[in-house]
Structures are given as C-alpha cells and as structure tokens.
Amino acid sequence: TQLLEQSPQFLSIQEGENLTVYCNSSSVFSSLQWYRQEPGEGPVLLVTVVTGGEVKKLKRLTFQFGDARKDSSLHITAAQTGDTGLYLCAGLSGNNRLAFGKGNQVVVIP
Amino acid sequence: NAGVMQNPRHLVRRRGQEARLRCSPMKGHSHVYWYRQLPEEGLKFMVYLQKENIIDESGMPKERFSAEFPKEGPSILRIQQVVRGDSAAYFCASSRDTQETQYFGPGTRLLVL
Numbered sequence: 001t002q003l004l005e006q007s008p009q010f011l012s013i014q015e016g017e018n019l020t021v022y023c024n025s026s027s028v029f030s031s032l033q034w035y036r037q038e039p040g041e042g043p044v045l046l047v048t049v050v051t052g053g054e055v056k057k058l059k060r061l062t063f064q065f066g067d068a069r070k071d072s073s074l075h076i077t078a079a080q081t082g083d084t085g086l087y088l089c090a091g092l093s094g095n096n097r098l099a100f101g102k103g104n105q106v107v108v109i110p
Numbered sequence: 111n112a113g114v115m116q117n118p119r120h121l122v123r124r125r126g127q128e129a130r131l132r133c134s135p136m137k138g139h140s141h142v143y144w145y146r147q148l149p150e151e152g153l154k155f156m157v158y159l160q161k162e163n164i165i166d167e168s169g170m171p172k173e174r175f176s177a178e179f180p181k182e183g184p185s186i187l188r189i190q191q192v193v194r195g196d197s198a199a200y201f202c203a204s205s206r207d208t209q210e211t212q213y214f215g216p217g218t219r220l221l222v223l
Binding site for chain 1: 152
C-alpha cells in the first residue's frame with residue numbers, strides 16, 4: 001500500500017499570513033494531484049503536477065512536485081478566509097489508482 | 111459542461127437492505143473509479159471500470175459489493191445486505207483516459223441504521 005503523509009494535519013492562521021503544507025511518500029508517482037474538499041462535498045481538483053521539480057501557480061497558491069516525484073508542497077500567500085478547507089494530495093500510480101493522504105485541514109481566521 | 115454527477119446525495123438504509131449508488135462520468139470520459147471515505151479516514155480506492163469492463167476491483171470487499179458500468183447509462187455501485195460499517199461517503203471519479211487526471215463527483219453519503 002502506498003501511503004501519503006500530509007503535515008500538518010491541522011493548521012490555523014490569521015488572514016493575510018502565509019502557510020505551507022506538505023505531502024510526503026516513500027513511493028514514486030507518475031503524477032500527483034491536489035484537491036480541496038469542503039464539508040459534505042467531493043474533492044475539487046486544484047492542480048496536477050507531473051514532472052519532478054515542477055512548480056505550478058494558481059493565483060496565490062504555489063504547488064511544487066519534488067525532484068524524485070515522491071513528495072509535494074502547497075504554499076498559500078496572503079491567506080484569505082475563502083482558503084479554509086481540507087487540502088488533499090493524491091498520488092497516481094501505474095495501476096491508475098489514486099492513493100490519498102488524510103489531508104491538511106486549514107482554517108483561516110478573519 | 112456538467113461535471114461528474116452522483117445520486118442520490120444522501121441515502122439511508124436499514125441493516126440488511128440494499129444500497130444502489132449511481133455515477134454519471136464527465137462527458138467524454140470512459141474511465142470510472144469508486145472511492146470510499148470513512149469518518150476520520152482518507153479516501154480509499156475501491157474499483158476501476160471502463161465501459162462494460164471491470165479493470166481493477168482489488169479495493170472492493172469480496173462479499174456484498176459489486177460494481178458495473180454498462181454500455182448505456184451510469185455506473186452503479188451496489189451494496190447488498192448493508193451493515194452499519196458500510197456507513198461512509200462514496201465518491202465516484204472519472205477520467206478521459208488512463209493516467210489522466212481524475213475528477214470527482216459530490217459523493218453519496220450512506221447511513222445504515
């Protein structure tokens with residue numbers, strides 16, 4: 001079983017601050033996807049990273065895929081209350097299964 | 111340009127009844143995946159289907175669970191003789207091809223009384 005560890009599990013910050021959350025694994029993935037999940041809803045895709053070392057930006061969100069394609073980070077600049085949510089990373093392996101971490105619960109306080 | 115659709119969104123069943131969960135993939139997607147999310151747990155893979163074929167069902171319990179994706183109509187995840195431990199959120203995802211991004215539906219929350 002390929003496991004992804006996400007840290008920290010829970011993070012609370014003030015609006016306007018920056019934050020970084022991490023997704024680590026001992027397994028290599030063909031790609032890695034980040035989703036955000038709101039209570040009672042399904043995961044909504046934020047980004048897919050494919051190439052080792054790749055960096056993708058989505059407005060104030062910056063995603064990085066590790067050189068070895070085993071880990072990733074998500075950095076949020078100047079957090080807003082709308083960024084509150086559960087951030088899930090999921091690694092795609094050769095058998096087309098997504099292996100999920102348990103998520104980073106982010107709370108942005110106004 | 112509808113996304114992945116799932117129904118019902120909420121389903122309540124008594125122990126021993128059957129639960130049928132439906133999933134319509136995104137337009138143009140022929141690969142469907144089912145995942146289960148138990149309380150306080152991450153999403154876990156259950157089964158991967160292409161039209162009329164089960165590609166990988168190794169994540170699905172051998173007893174009581176079955177899945178299909180017929181040539182016409184939605185994919186169905188069927189749970190027979192439900193037990194309390196089946197209470198969970200069941201998510202369907204679809205992709206256009208293998209090794210491509212999977213997009214998720216809103217899920218069906220099953221509660222077994």
